[in-house]
Amino acid sequence: MAFINLPLEKRRAGEVPPEGDPSRPLAIVGEAPGKVEVLEGRPFVGPAGRVLSECMHSAGITRHEVYITNTIKVKPDNLSRFFNKRTGRFTPDGEEWVGRLRHELSVSGARAIVCCGKVATAALLGRADITAIRGYPFEVLLGGIKRVIVPTIHPAETLYSRNSIHRLYIAHDLQKAARLARDGWSPPRIEITIPQTVHEVRAAAELLQRATGPWAIDIEVINFEVSCIGFAYARDRAVVVPIARAWGLDAEVEVWDILAELLETPGRVKIFHNAIFDVQFLAQHNGIFVAPPIFDTMIAHSLAYPDMLKSLGFIASVHTDLPYWKDWADFKSIEREE
Numbered sequence: 001m002a003f004i005n006l007p008l009e010k011r012r013a014g015e016v017p018p019e020g021d022p023s024r025p026l027a028i029v030g031e032a033p034g035k036v037e038v039l040e041g042r043p044f045v046g047p048a049g050r051v052l053s054e055c056m057h058s059a060g061i062t063r064h065e066v067y068i069t070n071t072i073k074v075k076p077d078n079l080s081r082f083f084n085k086r087t088g089r090f091t092p093d094g095e096e097w098v099g100r101l102r103h104e105l106s107v108s109g110a111r112a113i114v115c116c117g118k119v120a121t122a123a124l125l126g127r128a129d130i131t132a133i134r135g136y137p138f139e140v141l142l143g144g145i146k147r148v149i150v151p152t153i154h155p156a157e158t159l160y161s162r163n164s165i166h167r168l169y170i171a172h173d174l175q176k177a178a179r180l181a182r183d184g185w186s187p188p189r190i191e192i193t194i195p196q197t198v199h200e201v202r203a204a205a206e207l208l209q210r211a212t213g214p215w216a217i218d219i220e221v222i223n224f225e226v227s228c229i230g231f232a233y234a235r236d237r238a239v240v241v242p243i244a245r246a247w248g249l250d251a252e253v254e255v256w257d258i259l260a261e262l263l264e265t266p267g268r269v270k271i272f273h274n275a276i277f278d279v280q281f282l283a284q285h286n287g288i289f290v291a292p293p294i295f296d297t298m299i300a301h302s303l304a305y306p307d308m309l310k311s312l313g314f315i316a317s318v319h320t321d322l323p324y325w326k327d328w329a330d331f332k333s334i335e336r337e338e
């Protein structure tokens, strides 16, 4: 048993050491060892480890290709000694493990690191909103080297909740991380034009008309009115027109006229996510009748993957390498200012 080969002081301390070659480009970080891991002296070899192995298998990754470690390297009698699951914060004892993990990874060759669950994610990203951010790449500096963190659901969660679709999400996240470890990743530069005057709105509309491809369009609705409309006209270019409270009455009428002309342009492919909502909202509240052809990413994704979640945030996490953008703008504080 691998336990036998552990250095004596580690065996005494009940520590389960990492497994695999630390120079591997892909690392997987768990929470803490369980009973089986302590017995065998190896990480992820118990029930959660079996789930992880299955997910790795689906993702085309073998165990010897990766470096596997845990945030906390002893089996905690009570996790709350190290980590508060509700606040997502570590206790002083937990912080010691975080420091050790960060150092361990700083001197590793990992280019991409999969964080399984809240504890590992909080240790490396300082945030634990795993349901929102799973599957998104985050760039962090460890040991002066840029690494990509991909948070995912903890494999053990699929045992408690019996939510087997989550295994598919873990497999997707592992596969993405393996690809980013191989090819590298840095956050894309996305140029967003936010016109401030009617003249600038008109110039942005001309820019959109000159673009040759489809427009991906999204409206944000706050308090039953459109607060802004975004048009992406290339992978890395978008125009976001602020609406509510951004203009005086006359200027807002002019802005809506320009937007109506864009949205009612026939022949231009317009991509929405859940077009039924946006299109009917614009018709009902603003008298704008979006002209076809209309493509809907929510319908396309639901047809291809009927069992998966279908929010825009979710589908971006499985079909793209985009960074998590949902906290770039603080809509709640915009709402509060009103």
Ligand code: URA
Pocket (backbone or CB within 6 Å): 030, 031, 032, 033, 034, 037, 042, 043, 044, 045, 046, 048, 049, 070, 116, 156
């Ligand atoms: N086994 C581990 O080694 N780590 C976990 O996080 C869970 C089980």
